[in-house]
Amino acid sequence: MPARAATLTDVAKEAGVSLATASRALNGSERVVRAELHARTLEAAARLGYTPNAQAQSMARGSTDLVGLLVNDISDPYFSTIAAGLANAAEQHGLLVMLCSTGGRPERELELLAALRRQRGRAIVLAGSRTNDRAHLRELAAQVEPFTESGGRVAAISEPRLPVDTVVVDNRRGAHDLAVELAALGYRRPAVLTGPERLLVSRDRRDGFTAGWRKSADGEPFFLAEEFTRDGGFRAMQRLLDEHPEVDCAFAINDLMALGAMAACRERGVDVPGDLAVAGFDDISTLRDVTPGLTTVRLPLTEMGGMALDLVLNEADGKPRRRKVRGEVVVRESTPRR
């Protein structure tokens, strides 16, 4: 029982064949090996508990079966759903996914991107960075460029400012459509619970909503910025109720914030939707059963993961491609007709 894992050399020796033959029998492409030797090698491998060393293989072959995925926060259902979609698609291609979670910290994102580069994965998908910080974007690009330059493939999800293939979510449009819908339902005094100003998604959804609102009703939506989380939504709603009790509907720029907002209403004894209507964005599946049913903009998160992998696997010859994804307004009980 060696403290060291069995190598192909061990197997070859054990089977009484050459290194090359063992390689061909175990990991080689075509079965150019005589049945008998083949069998002998397999047996030896089994006896020794041999597993190929992927590192050595990819060094020798010059390519990996790894694809890296960088997300903001894997415990956030938005990202874990995307990750599941990507993992699923990766399986179809016999690829392994290295998942990294940045926790929303830009420096960490850079570190992890570097780590992913080091792994020499076949491709990297970025689903984390959605900030507006120019300096950070530049550093990101500085990491991405040499990687793509040397044959690595990179795609982004929802980060349209990077010069790589991107799955672009039409956040403005989705929020716009939602605003139009809310106006049509009879609401007149809207508020938008947004995330931090530096986040593009947040701004796009807010601006899209505003645009849609202006088009279909009078008055301006009122804005309130907090963290991009359940707790942020909770606080934002508390402030809203304190400062602007006249509002009749609140659009939280994602479902998690909407969830927090509804919780705040409950705590204050504000009835949703009786006293105040609430809507979200994303259509997180776990949240489809909350009561009242949350009106939201559905994003095909699982598919987005697959699309990103698809982009990254199918070489483009030219400039960065964009695959647009549209959100679909789903009206539920949280925003009844007024």
Place this chain on the structure above:
Amino acid sequence: MPARAATLTDVAKEAGVSLATASRALNGSERVVRAELHARTLEAAARLGYTPNAQAQSMARGSTDLVGLLVNDISDPYFSTIAAGLANAAEQHGLLVMLCSTGGRPERELELLAALRRQRGRAIVLAGSRTNDRAHLRELAAQVEPFTESGGRVAAISEPRLPVDTVVVDNRRGAHDLAVELAALGYRRPAVLTGPERLLVSRDRRDGFTAGWRKSADGEPFFLAEEFTRDGGFRAMQRLLDEHPEVDCAFAINDLMALGAMAACRERGVDVPGDLAVAGFDDISTLRDVTPGLTTVRLPLTEMGGMALDLVLNEADGKPRRRKVRGEVVVRESTPRR
């Protein structure tokens, strides 16, 4: 602009130093390199956009910075929370997490475990397999053994039948305590919505509940098995309402099933908790805001990820260790006093 990534040799040449010096300057442990050469090397590396090849490094060094994590389904908040906890802990140690999602398919689990072995990660954490299938368990052990034998470390979460360090969730105890609590609250006719029989978690929670119930009240809980998902909970509740309208409380063996169960009640016009009380298990954070608040058994999911990493990183000399995790009953509005 070479189609190939810059190598250390390229850097050494560019800097006019030897390979060894370049290695020491860039990735070496101690700074035994003269300041001038050091600087020259760094500059050359920057100029060339050099990134070390982790594969080559770990081959040469004989060790990786990777730890593998195998989960049932990354889009399930139970697992994504554990994953987040593990990733976080891994970051502290400068380790990268390779995340694999099996989708609950045993064959796939075996494949992925093999893939993880091939990557020669420093350690592997298994959070997927919780089945009772002897054959599968044996195959799993067959993969695990040669890995540990050759210095690899393996830990499991909630799979107490594998001969490795394990974070054991006391499912029986948690469910037991919940049953006692429900009985104390005045419920008299309980049902348990379970998952498939082959899943250990499901059986343990069911049996624990039964034990707790017998201890504190008369009569036997009624069982109903469906899938271990939101939809499974939905169907189970439909059947329950059809077949056993006399039941006054339903324990779904996880929060997701409970969520589905509550949705089914809503659809049928059954008031929760007025007509029927519902409880779950896990205390998924995203679900803490559902209405009525779901009574459940809280599990420290994030910490569990950290504990697993801890086990796997801190060598044990002896036999498999167990770290017990207890669930804590959290009573909310879905099970008021009767």
Place this chain on the structure above:
DNA sequence: CTGAAAGCGCTAACAC
């Protein structure tokens, strides 16, 4: 302190 050279485990020409 620096350089030359021997591997790490495997694949892929290239011979036989």
Place this chain on the structure above:
DNA sequence: GTGTTAGCGCTTTCAG
């Protein structure tokens, strides 16, 4: 068909 051998990119003795 099968074996020999030269690398893949890097770290690490071992000499200078």
